[in-house]
Amino acid sequence: MSSGITKHGDERANQRGFRRSDVELIHHCGTPIEGREAEIYLVLDKDLERKIHARKKMIGQFERDWTEVNLLSVSNGESS
Numbered sequence: 486m487s488s489g490i491t492k493h494g495d496e497r498a499n500q501r502g503f504r505r506s507d508v509e510l511i512h513h514c515g516t517p518i519e520g521r522e523a524e525i526y527l528v529l530d531k532d533l534e535r536k537i538h539a540r541k542k543m544i545g546q547f548e549r550d551w552t553e554v555n556l557l558s559v560s561n562g563e564s565s
Contacts, residue, residue, distance in 0.1 A: 491523050 515526030
């Protein structure tokens with residue numbers, strides 16, 4: 486399913502109906518916990534809050550940048 490995932494992890498993900506993107510998201514957002522034989526990822530409320538906050542900040546920055554781009558748009562071959 487995903488590089489770095491154990492055979493057992495791959496089987497469990499498939500049994501639970503997880504897609505590759507689900508596993509990658511868990512790996513990206515989750516908190517790593519050392520297991521006996523593998524690294525385990527838990528997605529905690531604080532993990533989600535942190536990622537959501539970061540994405541909202543990125544969207545806000547994009548909206549500000551886009552407004553500036555629109556202000557600098559070219560109309561009839563001349564800057565407005």
